[in-house]
Amino acid sequence: MYERRHSWATTHIREKFFARFRTTSRCEGLHAVISRYVKSQYSYTEFLRHFHRCLMFVRAKEVEADFECANSDPVMTTNLKQLEQSAAENYTRAIFYLFVPILYRACSMRVVDSKDNGSYFIHTVSRYGTSGKDWRVVATSDMREVQCTCMIMECFGVPCEHIIAVLVLNNVHEIPRSLILPRWTKDAKLVAVQSMGVIWDSVQLAQHWCLMDWYQKVCKISCHSTEKFQFAREIAMLMLKHFENEDAGDTSFPPEGPPTEGGRAPARNPPRRNTKGNSAHGGKKTQRCCLCREVGHNRTKCLDHRTMESSSAVADDMDSMDIDMATAEISLFQCSDSDTQAGFANSDFAGTNTSGPVMSLAD
Numbered sequence: 490m491y492e493r494r495h496s497w498a499t500t501h502i503r504e505k506f507f508a509r510f511r512t513t514s515r516c517e518g519l520h521a522v523i524s525r526y527v528k529s530q531y532s533y534t535e536f537l538r539h540f541h542r543c544l545m546f547v548r549a550k551e552v553e554a555d556f557e558c559a560n561s562d563p564v565m566t567t568n569l570k571q572l573e574q575s576a577a578e579n580y581t582r583a584i585f586y587l588f589v590p591i592l593y594r595a596c597s598m599r600v601v602d603s604k605d606n607g608s609y610f611i612h613t614v615s616r617y618g619t620s621g622k623d624w625r626v627v628a629t630s631d632m633r634e635v636q637c638t639c640m641i642m643e644c645f646g647v648p649c650e651h652i653i654a655v656l657v658l659n660n661v662h663e664i665p666r667s668l669i670l671p672r673w674t675k676d677a678k679l680v681a682v683q684s685m686g687v688i689w690d691s692v693q694l695a696q697h698w699c700l701m702d703w704y705q706k707v708c709k710i711s712c713h714s715t716e717k718f719q720f721a722r723e724i725a726m727l728m729l730k731h732f733e734n735e736d737a738g739d740t741s742f743p744p745e746g747p748p749t750e751g752g753r754a755p756a757r758n759p760p761r762r763n764t765k766g767n768s769a770h771g772g773k774k775t776q777r778c779c780l781c782r783e784v785g786h787n788r789t790k791c792l793d794h795r796t797m798e799s800s801s802a803v804a805d806d807m808d809s810m811d812i813d814m815a816t817a818e819i820s821l822f823q824c825s826d827s828d829t830q831a832g833f834a835n836s837d838f839a840g841t842n843t844s845g846p847v848m849s850l851a852d
Contacts, residue, residue, distance in 0.1 A: 503640045504640050504643045504644070505643075506643065506644060506645075507644060508645060508646070522543065522546075522547065523540070525543070526539045526540065526543040527539050527543065549698075552698075554581075554583070557582060558581050558582045558675055559675065563577050563582065563585060563586075565577075566589065567589065567596070569592050569595065569653070569657065571662035571663065572592060572653065572656065572661075572662070572663070572664060573592055575662070575663040575664045576588050576589075576592075576664060579664065579669050579674050580669070580673050580675070581673060581674070581675055581677075584647065587647065588647055591647065591648070591653060592650075592653060594650040595650040595651075595653035595654050597616055597617045598615070598616060598617070598650050598651060598654035599616075599654065600612050600613065600614055600655060600658045601613050601614070603658075608629065608630075609627055609628060609629050609630070609634075610628055610629075610630065611625055611627055612625070612626045612627075612655050612658070614637075614651040614655065624637055624639055625637070625638045626638075626651050626652055626654075626655045628652075628659075632655075632656065632659060632661055632665050633665055633666075633667050634667055635648070635652050635655065635656075635665065635667070637649050637651045637652050639651060642668065646670035646672065646673055647670070647673070648664065648668045652668065707721055708721075778791045
């Protein structure tokens, strides 16, 4: 084991790039994801089918992460706003969240000594409040090449807090390109062109798998019938020819249109119909007046409603007039009991024997 110490001792692998992985945790994490889809009792065909589902899940999560990284900006939380913004513009979201704690630790670092050796500078960095442990950062005058004795940059590919402290000392607002590893940047996939000619960015990857899903269903249905197979093949060939002509600059589409099989009309989109409402044809229900059942107005604007209101108002006026007239006539005939007795005394009934109280007209 001592003879093979260069392959396992931390001191001997500090300057080797392992992306900060020292154990089998990455492999074990991948096994945990696969175990959700694949079981030990599956047959070979079942294993391939479920393993394909696992790959689709992993790729979908990757597309989601790429889309979030390309279309959203993280919130700046540290005091080193310029360097944090530079990291957010270059690094992916996952690497950026690993880089933010380094910026926090860099705030507690201070440069205690600087030596000029002509072509480069040697800076001694120490942690505030801690003595006896220093780090040396070697950097050129233009800060294009920077190296620290902790070798985190060489092992992980992200600048350490000691290098950040030197950048702050030299008033550098952006992370130098020499300190940004290409594999951790947002455009790392743009240069990786696969054998099928697809550039694997987030948008094109999502479109690719969407079309793959739909065409897989088309193939599954069309292969059960020779007629459907020939129709799907002709459509695919016609689309391919049209796209090739369009890429070549010729945007003319064949005038005869899509091919037909057995006199069948070409496949088109169904007519758009609004199904909201209870109309027989699926359209919007016609609004009618609840009084006259005519179209174009409602109850408040109906002429019949206004006529009925006016008639009702006239009837109410007539009734009120009759009541007033009756009241006036009754008031004319009202008199007291003495007046009534005097009238009876002068009338032809003066000699008539009347018993009981004499009632007035008002009574």
